Amino acid sequence: MQYVVIIYLCLAIWLYLLLGGADFGAGIMELFTRSKNRSAARQTMSHAIGPIWEANHMWLIIAVVILFVGFPRIYGVMSVSLHIPLVVMLLGIIARGTAFVFRHYDAVKDRMQMLYNRIFALSSAVTPFFLGVIAASVLAGYVNPAATDFLTAYVWSWLHWFAVAVGAFTVALCGFLASVYSIGETHNEADKRYFIRKTRTMTIITFLAGALVFVAAGFEGIPLGPWIFGNWVGSSAVGLATLSLGGLFYAVSRGHTVLPRLLAGFQVTMILLAIGYRHFPDFVVLRHGSNLSLLRDQAPAATMQALGWALLLGSIFILPALYYLYYSFQHEAEEVAEGTTIAAVRK
Amino acid sequence: MDDFLAARSQMALSLGFHIIFSCIGMVMPFFMAVAHYKWLRGGDETYRNLTKAWSKGVAIFFAVGAVSGTVLSFELGLLWPKFMEHAGPIFGMPFSLEGTAFFIEAIALGFFLYGWGRFHPWFHWFTGVVVGVSGLASGILVVAANAWMNSPSGFDYVNGQYLNVDPVRAMFNDAWLSQALHMTLAAFAATGFAVAGVHALMVLKRRNIHFHFRAFQIAAVFGTVAAVLQPLSGDFSAKDVARRQPAKLAAMEAHFHTEKSAALVLGGLPNEKEQRVDYAIKIPGALSFLAHGNFEQEVTGLDRIPVADRPPVTVPHLAFQLMVGLGMFMMGLALLYFWALWRRPHWLRADWLLKLFVAAIPAGFIAVEAGWTVTEVGRQPWILYGIMRTRDAVTPMPGIAYSFYLFTAVYLSLSLVVIFLLYRQIKMVPELYDRPALVGAA
Ligand code: HDD
Ligand code: HEM
Ligand code: HEM
Numbered sequence: 001m002q003y004v005v006i007i008y009l010c011l012a013i014w015l016y017l018l019l020g021g022a023d024f025g026a027g028i029m030e031l032f033t034r035s036k037n038r039s040a041a042r043q044t045m046s047h048a049i050g051p052i053w054e055a056n057h058m059w060l061i062i063a064v065v066i067l068f069v070g071f072p073r074i075y076g077v078m079s080v081s082l083h084i085p086l087v088v089m090l091l092g093i094i095a096r097g098t099a100f101v102f103r104h105y106d107a108v109k110d111r112m113q114m115l116y117n118r119i120f121a122l123s124s125a126v127t128p129f130f131l132g133v134i135a136a137s138v139l140a141g142y143v144n145p146a147a148t149d150f151l152t153a154y155v156w157s158w159l160h161w162f163a164v165a166v167g168a169f170t171v172a173l174c175g176f177l178a179s180v181y182s183i184g185e186t187h188n189e190a191d192k193r194y195f196i197r198k199t200r201t202m203t204i205i206t207f208l209a210g211a212l213v214f215v216a217a218g219f220e221g222i223p224l225g226p227w228i229f230g231n232w233v234g235s236s237a238v239g240l241a242t243l244s245l246g247g248l249f250y251a252v253s254r255g256h257t258v259l260p261r262l263l264a265g266f267q268v269t270m271i272l273l274a275i276g277y278r279h280f281p282d283f284v285v286l287r288h289g290s291n292l293s294l295l296r297d298q299a300p301a302a303t304m305q306a307l308g309w310a311l312l313l314g315s316i317f318i319l320p321a322l323y324y325l326y327y328s329f330q331h332e333a334e335e336v337a338e339g340t341t342i343a344a345v346r347k
Numbered sequence: 348m349d350d351f352l353a354a355r356s357q358m359a360l361s362l363g364f365h366i367i368f369s370c371i372g373m374v375m376p377f378f379m380a381v382a383h384y385k386w387l388r389g390g391d392e393t394y395r396n397l398t399k400a401w402s403k404g405v406a407i408f409f410a411v412g413a414v415s416g417t418v419l420s421f422e423l424g425l426l427w428p429k430f431m432e433h434a435g436p437i438f439g440m441p442f443s444l445e446g447t448a449f450f451i452e453a454i455a456l457g458f459f460l461y462g463w464g465r466f467h468p469w470f471h472w473f474t475g476v477v478v479g480v481s482g483l484a485s486g487i488l489v490v491a492a493n494a495w496m497n498s499p500s501g502f503d504y505v506n507g508q509y510l511n512v513d514p515v516r517a518m519f520n521d522a523w524l525s526q527a528l529h530m531t532l533a534a535f536a537a538t539g540f541a542v543a544g545v546h547a548l549m550v551l552k553r554r555n556i557h558f559h560f561r562a563f564q565i566a567a568v569f570g571t572v573a574a575v576l577q578p579l580s581g582d583f584s585a586k587d588v589a590r591r592q593p594a595k596l597a598a599m600e601a602h603f604h605t606e607k608s609a610a611l612v613l614g615g616l617p618n619e620k621e622q623r624v625d626y627a628i629k630i631p632g633a634l635s636f637l638a639h640g641n642f643e644q645e646v647t648g649l650d651r652i653p654v655a656d657r658p659p660v661t662v663p664h665l666a667f668q669l670m671v672g673l674g675m676f677m678m679g680l681a682l683l684y685f686w687a688l689w690r691r692p693h694w695l696r697a698d699w700l701l702k703l704f705v706a707a708i709p710a711g712f713i714a715v716e717a718g719w720t721v722t723e724v725g726r727q728p729w730i731l732y733g734i735m736r737t738r739d740a741v742t743p744m745p746g747i748a749y750s751f752y753l754f755t756a757v758y759l760s761l762s763l764v765v766i767f768l769l770y771r772q773i774k775m776v777p778e779l780y781d782r783p784a785l786v787g788a789a
Contacts, residue, residue: 055453069439076432079424083744094414101410107775299436300512314447321454
């Protein structure tokens with residue numbers, strides 16, 4: 001049963017990065033879109049994520065619940081050592097979720113919209129940045145539960161160049177996912193070309209940010225290169241991801257909509273696999289002493305058993321319903337009209 | 348502010364904030380389902396408009412409920428890591444099932460909010476009902492986790508070790524039934540009265556009477572039925588507390604000295620130093636009766652509890668009085684409403700009755716906050732009753748006070764924005780739903 005729980009944990013993290021990531025990317029793109037195109041971009045994105053944003057973010061909750069039920073020590077150590085970035089991430093989650101819904105459901109469309117938009121776009125970048133920081137801190141080996149002075153225990157655990165670089169990389173990755181996703185959501189040629197251009201830019205930025213991660217790791221003395229390329233799974237995952245970029249551009253230029261999404265998802269998956277493969281079963285690398293491991297630092301067997309069954313049972317309900325949700329809202333564009341009507345009546 | 352106090356305050360603030368949104372998230376879907384049903388069955392456009400208008404408000408509340416809930420699932424660890432390390436595996440069962448319930452709720456909500464005119468009308472209606480049912484399920488499950496903190500079970504505590512963990516038994520702990528029942532009713536009573544009151548206010552202002560009166564009726568029926576059952580379930584809860592947490596009962600009743608045929612203390616200011624209650628009305632024997640169902644029986648007072656294990660008295664006592672007082676007021680109003688429905692239909696449109704409902708807008712939610720204060724403060728100094736002290740569970744991270752100020756500012760501004768948005772929604776009702784010619788397709 002422990003493997004069921006671990007697989008679900010990985011699944012939740014993976015899906016959160018893919019689905020939640022595209023969702024964050026939507027806001028990030030708003031931040032980096034010139035105001036001329038902003039409103040079109042916003043309409044496309046807002047309509048694409050409206051029905052599914054709550055569901056996308058549930059994966060984070062699932063991951064957290066699995067952690068505190070199944071791996072309480074890991075949850076405990078992370079909560080203490082990474083308190084500060086976790087709080088910042090939470091503030092980002094609050095700001096983003098509420099701003100998104102407020103701008104959609106404010107009955108009067110006036111200057112408040114600009115405020116919502118600003119908050120939404122900014123928090124869309126801040127949240128994944130700190131998610132990246134947290135992920136990096138888990139790997140970097142600066143977490144030190146035995147430390148007694150404030151800086152070592154609560155600040156240097158997450159404030160280092162590697163974490164900053166991974167944070168930036170995560171933001172870029174989210175923007176990349178969103179730009180690929182948007183290509184299929186557009187309704188005219190001009191918008192479509194616009195998002196294809198965006199995808200190119202985002203790919204380059206992501207690539208550079210990825211390179212930066214290796215530079216930062218070298219600077220901090222973290223053996224990232226050997227971790228990823230020291231085994232055939234890691235190196236072939238990175239190889240495949242790079243190769244499939246070519247496929248992605250080809251598919252985009254041929255006007256495909258679904259294939260690029262699959263390829264983008266594939267690339268993210270490969271990146272996660274490359275990092276995760278060598279790392280498993282460790283979850284948190286500690287400064288001193290043995291790392292926290294998914295196989296060792298578990299809850300009692302009875303709990304793992306119950307948790308595994310709860311997850312299996314839950315997915316019988318969730319997965320079909322979720323599939324149907326995505327399926328149903330694939331190609332729709334009506335709800336936006338309602339907001340416009342309200343504005344019209346107002347005038 | 349010292350870190351321990353700050354952590355407690357932050358936890359209380361976050362939960363006190365979340366509970367408002369979760370009550371609405373649990374209950375409003377049922378109001379909408381009724382209005383929606385009436386529209387689908389009777390074809391009265393007002394009901395369709397009502398469903399739509401409500402669903403916009405609910406979308407706002409859901410978003411805030413979802414983010415504040417997400418914050419909570421991290422905060423348990425951020426503030427109480429030592430508690431969670433031991434408790435997580437034991438009381439995790441309801442949380443993991445709750446995850447499923449949330450997920451289904453979020454999926455169904457996507458269908459419901461964005462599904463107008465896209466699906467078969469009855470499928471669309473059904474997704475709304477699913478939102479309600481899974482919301483209710485998640486509320487009941489999460490209360491199981493809290494009940495376990497009041498009544499730990501499903502493990503053996505040997506020399507500081509938590510052995511023989513049985514998560515299923517932990518979930519079905521002693522306190523769950525009474526707490527979940529009382530909480531569910533409270534959600535219906537609080538939301539019902541608040542919504543009914545707001546629409547009553549609109550009727551009083553003679554705005555869209557047709558629309559608001561129908562809204563008022565739906566909310567009022569739900570709220571009043573729950574308000575009549577609430578004191579009954581409260582009595583059940585009190586007997587339960589007397590049995591499993593005598594210290595909490597003594598604190599909420601300000602019952603300092605163990606005695607036979609104990610008196611019920613109404614109102615008054617507890618004086619914890621002198622161990623007496625000033626300015627109170629005492630009803631002889633009533634406490635024995637309420638706690639144990641017999642006027643003679645001895646009721647344990649705080650003097651039987653070791654000093655180190657005594658909860659504060661003033662806060663739980665006053666909060667308890669407040670909850671019961673409001674409960675009585677709501678029950679009275681509910682009975683009046685039933686009488687009007689049954690015998691005096693013209694009262695339903697009388698200004699004085701509507702004004703009473705307006706006065707009751709905050710009553711239920713104040714009672715909910717007061718009730719949770721009784722439960723949580725009354726459990727002190729324990730975070731896990733009889734096993735782990737709250738002080739031993741707090742995070743070693745210094746400077747929690749700043750995080751408390753930060754979250755206070757965030758929650759305060761969120762509350763203001765939500766009120767502002769609701770005000771705008773209600774203000775738009777005439778423009779959206781009264782002049783069909785203008786609105787066209789909306
Ligand atoms: C609309 C809200 C509301 C109203 C009108 C009442 N309550 Fe309540 N009460 C709650 C809302 C609430 C609550 C917030 O939902 C609590 C907190 C924990 C719980 O399970 O329910 C609660 C807790 C609570 C407890 C503590 C339970 C525990 O710690 O396990 C007792 C003894 C009562 N209530 C008793 C009453 C009585 C005798 C009432 C008579 C009128 C009453 N309540 C009205
Ligand atoms: C499942 C639900 C709940 C859980 C798991 C939970 C958990 C906790 C924890 C861990 C603490 C800190 C330790 C303590 O001071 O006892 C706490 C305190 C507190 N909680 Fe709850 N709680 C729940 C429900 C609620 C709700 C809904 C409220 C709503 C108002 C609430 C109000 C408070 C208050 C007022 C305190 C501070 C008490 C004090 O420190 O004196 N709780 N709760
Ligand atoms: C007695 C206290 C509580 C009750 C009755 C309650 C009930 C609910 C309900 C009904 C919802 C769904 C409605 C909505 O989204 O607005 C909800 C949302 C949520 N709650 Fe609570 N809750 C309580 C305390 C907690 C605690 C202690 C946690 C964290 C451990 C928590 C975590 C969440 C989360 C993550 C969500 C968002 C799920 C979603 O998107 O639907 N809740 N809560």
